[in-house]
Amino acid sequence: MMGKNSGQIDVFNSMIYEKLIPKDHLLVKIDTIIDFSFAYDMLKDCYKDLGRKSKDPAMMLKICLLEYLYNLSYIEVVSRIKTDVAFRWFLGLNIDDNTPDDTTISHFRIKRLGEKRFHNFFNEIVRKCIERDLVKTKRFIIDSTDVAANVNYPSSKKLLCNAFRKLTKEIRKFNADLAENQLEAFETAIEEEHAKNEKVNVNRYSEIANKHLEYLYLKTYDELQTNEKYRESFGLLHDLIDQYTNNKKDKIVSTVDPDARVAHKSPGNVKRGYKNHIIVDEESEIILSSVQTPFNVGDEKKLVELVDQVEENFEIKPEELSADKVYGTIDNRSNLKDRNIVANIQFYNENSREIKIFGIKEFNISKDLERVTCPNGITTEKYTILKDKKRNQPMKSFKFDKKICLACTLIDQCLRKTKNGKSYIVRKVDISTRYDAILDGLDRAKTEEFRQAYNKRYKVERRFATMVRKHGLRRCRYLKLVGAKIHITLANIACNIIRMVNLLDPSHLAMP
Ligand code: SF4
Structure with a gap:
């Protein structure tokens, strides 16, 4: 009690x-x-x-x-x-x-x-x-940071071997002979493979492991129905074999922490573990909500969830929201627009495109999304409704008259050639039926208010820096996603409490 x-x-x-x-x-x-x-x-x-x-x-x-x-x-x-x-x-x-x-x-x-x-x-x-x-609702900021899993990361082949050993460890608990035989047979098969070939790739390791796993499935079928820990290690090895055989993008990187994931933070900068996605109040820098995910979950996927959580838990929403370019998807921008929240989200610079063909931004799209005007001043109202397969949403595909285009001096900057290079492909401009949110964002990005708001995003970075320096955020203390959630939430709480003390007692200058 x-x-x-x-x-x-x-x-x-x-x-x-x-x-x-x-x-x-x-x-x-x-x-x-x-x-x-x-x-x-x-x-x-x-x-x-x-x-x-x-x-x-x-x-x-x-x-x-x-x-x-x-x-x-x-x-x-x-x-x-x-x-x-x-x-x-x-x-x-x-x-x-x-x-x-x-x-x-x-x-x-x-x-x-x-x-x-x-x-x-x-x-x-x-x-x-x-x-x-302490919390004002003028402007919130969203961002994420990496939190390393508390494990070492072996090579792919070692990972498979570790998973096989982990499985036999579980088998040993109910059938010691089977565990010994299988482990020996697996290791012998790997050794023989190395004796035959100078280099043995991970796919061959997967094939060998899979052969043993199929045998074990039949041999231990009853145990798999009832023994949760055994089923877990069986599933782990199965998933590892699957990821190498089918070259899956969502990669397990550790048998000790199978929820940790790997992704590039920036080109050449690989991170493994988890992410702390947070939304903070710009003025107070209080963290209002947080979502913790494996590291390979895209930042942009968590924007709506964070805003939802703040609204559901505390019945508050900001007038404006600032976030990095990666958050500027049509879905995020249109969601914010529908909530009456001004989005301070920059656009990617498209100057780096290799083939200089006019992009959508070179075309003038009317606010009601009924007309598109090209860089040569020609306006078209002809469109068909298609499905954006990636977003599973409708989009308008505007089409320009090929006869007019063939006489246009900008044709080489605007139309792509057919494969044989003898003719031009009709110019089309595909826009989402929520492109209105993009147009609003482009207008907003030209304003002084946007510039000022965007420059304040360092405040969220400051929260992350404090949590890394003072509250041990950078490396998880506990394993698996559930452990990462506890670790990250506690670091967020500690950060908020210190911030609260600082705001209510400004004389305490020694604190972060
Ligand atoms: S090629 Fe056609 S669509 Fe492109 S700028 Fe010229 S007239 Fe406009």
Whole structure:
């Protein structure tokens, strides 16, 4: 059952704490600003009515927070609680009270809280920022940063071997002989392959692994129906074989953390792990919402989700939203337009195109999307409605009169030639039926207000930098996506709490 500290630090201890802890200590300020008793209500469903009393959930929540406020591991935080009087005071402990051990903290984090309740904790802190009128709704900013998974990344061949060994480890638990035989047979087959050929590629490894997996499927069919851990390692090896055989883009990079993904952050800059997508209030720099994904999920896919979350959780929406070019898809721009949110999103520079053929931007498209005028001043109203297969949305395909084009002096800049090079292809301009949002964006990008708003995006970078430097964001402490979500959410919470203290007490200049 839920246990609660008496909340009473006795007179003797109070005197000691008062003498030793400075009034401007960070934890004193946090304690003045935030009442953590919300934890009792938030966690009441996690405890049974009967049984042994648990550790106080508000205290346990504060311990998780201390780890990220001071960038300590859960083992380090236990040592600090033992010796640091400010920590003990913050947790409501007397000098001689017992402290929770690292196993209890780990159990509380994984079993009691889990991803959803950490998310509620995050929302509770944001709600407090809104109640204190710290969050303005003039302009929000969206961006993402990488968070490395806490694992090493073996080569593709080693990854397959690791997955096979992991599978046989699970088999050993219910059939030791089968596990030994299969592992030996697999390793022998690989060795023989190397003896035959100087170079053995990963596809050959996959073929060998697949042969054994098919055998194991038949041999252990019943176990696969009931044994979840075995099914998990079986599935992992199956997915790895599939990714190499079919050259899948969505690549598993570790058997220890199979949810981590790899992608290029910029040309030549490969990152592996997860992403922290956030939306912040430009003025206060408070993080209002966050979504955590494997690293290969595109930033632009999370814009609507972030805006939705802020609106659903706190019933607020901004007048404007600033974001990098990558977020400027038609879907994002039209979604923001429909919500009456001005998009401060730049467009990609198209000057780098190799073949200089007039792009859509060289054509003048009427606001009602009924007419298109080409660079030679010819206007067409002829269009057919087609389906944009990529977006599964309708689009208008405008067509120019070929006879007029053949007499045009700009023909070589505008029309492509047929394959044999003897004729020209009719000029078409395809526009989404939501191109109105692009036209608005192009108009907006010419304004001084846009320039000023766009230049403020450094503020979101500043949040990321603080979280990396002070709250250990750069590398996940826990495994798999669920662990990454907890790690990232706690770093976001710590960052918001420090920001809250700074905003409510500007004299505290030492803080980030
Ligand atoms: S080629 Fe046709 S569409 Fe292109 S600029 Fe000339 S007249 Fe306009």
